[in-house]
Amino acid sequence: MAYSKKVVDKFENTLNNPQAFNVGRFDPSEENVGTGMVGAPACGDVMKLQIKCEPSGNTHIIKEVKFKTYGCGSAIASSSELVEMLIGKTLEEAKEIKNKEIVDALELPPIKIHCSVLAEDSIKQAIEDYESKQ
Amino acid sequence: MTNKSTIYLDYASTTPVDPRVASKMMQYLTPDGEFGNPASRSHRYGWKADDAVEEARSHVANLVNCDPREIVWTSGATEADNLAVKGLARFYKSKGNHIITSKIEHKAVLDPCRQLEREGFEVTYLEPDEGGIIHPRQVKEAIKKNTILVSLMHINNELGTLNDLNAIGEITREAGVFFHVDAAQSTGKVEIDLSVMPVDLMSFSAHKTYGPKGIGALFVRRKPRVRIEALIHGGGHERGMRSGTLAPHQIVGMGEAFRIAKEEMKDDHIKVNAFHEKFVKEAMKIEHAYINGDLNNKVPNILNISFNFVEGESLIMGLKDVAVSSGSACTSASLEPSYVLRALGRKDELAHSSIRFSFGRFTNDSEVNETLSILHNVVDRLRQLSPLWEMHLDGIDLDTVKWDTH
Numbered sequence: 001m002a003y004s005k006k007v008v009d010k011f012e013n014t015l016n017n018p019q020a021f022n023v024g025r026f027d028p029s030e031e032n033v034g035t036g037m038v039g040a041p042a043c044g045d046v047m048k049l050q051i052k053c054e055p056s057g058n059t060h061i062i063k064e065v066k067f068k069t070y071g072c073g074s075a076i077a078s079s080s081e082l083v084e085m086l087i088g089k090t091l092e093e094a095k096e097i098k099n100k101e102i103v104d105a106l107e108l109p110p111i112k113i114h115c116s117v118l119a120e121d122s123i124k125q126a127i128e129d130y131e132s133k134q
Numbered sequence: 135m136t137n138k139s140t141i142y143l144d145y146a147s148t149t150p151v152d153p154r155v156a157s158k159m160m161q162y163l164t165p166d167g168e169f170g171n172p173a174s175r176s177h178r179y180g181w182k183a184d185d186a187v188e189e190a191r192s193h194v195a196n197l198v199n200c201d202p203r204e205i206v207w208t209s210g211a212t213e214a215d216n217l218a219v220k221g222l223a224r225f226y227k228s229k230g231n232h233i234i235t236s237k238i239e240h241k242a243v244l245d246p247c248r249q250l251e252r253e254g255f256e257v258t259y260l261e262p263d264e265g266g267i268i269h270p271r272q273v274k275e276a277i278k279k280n281t282i283l284v285s286l287m288h289i290n291n292e293l294g295t296l297n298d299l300n301a302i303g304e305i306t307r308e309a310g311v312f313f314h315v316d317a318a319q320s321t322g323k324v325e326i327d328l329s330v331m332p333v334d335l336m337s338f339s340a341h342k343t344y345g346p347k348g349i350g351a352l353f354v355r356r357k358p359r360v361r362i363e364a365l366i367h368g369g370g371h372e373r374g375m376r377s378g379t380l381a382p383h384q385i386v387g388m389g390e391a392f393r394i395a396k397e398e399m400k401d402d403h404i405k406v407n408a409f410h411e412k413f414v415k416e417a418m419k420i421e422h423a424y425i426n427g428d429l430n431n432k433v434p435n436i437l438n439i440s441f442n443f444v445e446g447e448s449l450i451m452g453l454k455d456v457a458v459s460s461g462s463a464c465t466s467a468s469l470e471p472s473y474v475l476r477a478l479g480r481k482d483e484l485a486h487s488s489i490r491f492s493f494g495r496f497t498n499d500s501e502v503n504e505t506l507s508i509l510h511n512v513v514d515r516l517r518q519l520s521p522l523w524e525m526h527l528d529g530i531d532l533d534t535v536k537w538d539t540h
Contacts, residue, residue, distance in 0.1 A: 003451075008451070011448070015512075015515050015516065015519065018518055023518065023519055025524065040537030041482070042481070044445055046537075068519055068520060068521040068524055069520070070443065070444070070521055070522045070523075072445055073451035075445075075448075125538075
């Protein structure tokens, strides 16, 4: 299998140390939490991403992120990579994150690009959910 | 050895060559060995190579109890399947153009069937029951006036399930239809007695039975006689059914592997059966684990289990110190989960979650124990990461969720 060492390391680290890699959940009903869930079990991957934000000036900053992912090793690594990119960003900055950045960071092979697309979709949905509550 | 730290539980994919087989093969390659061309009739090199090929043919015939003249060497079971299915269909096309097979055959049978459909043949693909079995009555019901061939596997390579060849063969005999069986997974695992089995063509592989890759054979029955059209022409070797210079080192390897298989089949079985029992008992302690394939009608060397709420490829990555294969989409280029598991009516997510463990002659207790311990640990960790497991624990029925499919 054409896996980069980066994917393998990210996957293994996340698996072996879930707390340190932001695996978990927030209460989705809280006002400062936005939840996104994309994918389907039948397709082999489901990503759930939650952001916890704070207002800052005329925007909001992502303070904490939690995720859970069902999927192949690349899907899990992609979520984990994205989560680290998000912490400390404003919502505007987070919206600008493109799947290409995840592909590059993890050196994903072409057949695994859909994992990064799914990750991008999950943050968009989480932000949408958060903004709808404000 | 480079892979020593990785436990090998993928014997259904291929087996290592038994060292006894390898040392025999070495005698047919080098200048001081018997390197001759078995087709050379004019000198001792050729005669010696021919003797070795014929002795190997007897060993193969002996394991399955047929006449050595009924064995045709091929490059493997894939070629044997191609030769049987396409060769028979093309020879008998004036008699009829309908073929019966199943949805869970190996691609080595399904793809030739697809090709025959392009050539104007009609193919019926039987559906297995939820345990992976094709029932004789299904074959009976599918046979039509223009049916010429039924092609079904003996042991399914993903599930280890067994079809009842005797019952199916009786039906095909009565209907005057030829019966081909892909027995790539069978040799050395279960008894095959072609002197009484109503089977006309049977495919064999060396490398699933501790022989080398690149060699296989097709059994072509002489009485009642079965005719096939060759796929490869060029010299008329193998009684015109398969031209090309024979590879004595490969053939001797297959012969020796099958000779040993006959001698050691009982011991191999006892050993593997114990691993299977232990594995079933311990792995099924994991919640929401499901065995794929009828547990009461399968061989013990193959065990296919789905671990719900965990995706198969991530499980394989987690089991990095164990070599196994997955029915998951992601291990193949197709992004489709195993067509075999789907044909059993398993939900896609269970098909995505399946792992095939297969045991063999060189598996030992400590490897099985270690695998079980790693398995428990990794399934547990992956479930902590799984949003599906979380929803399941929250009491949400995943079937009622509206998924955002992509």
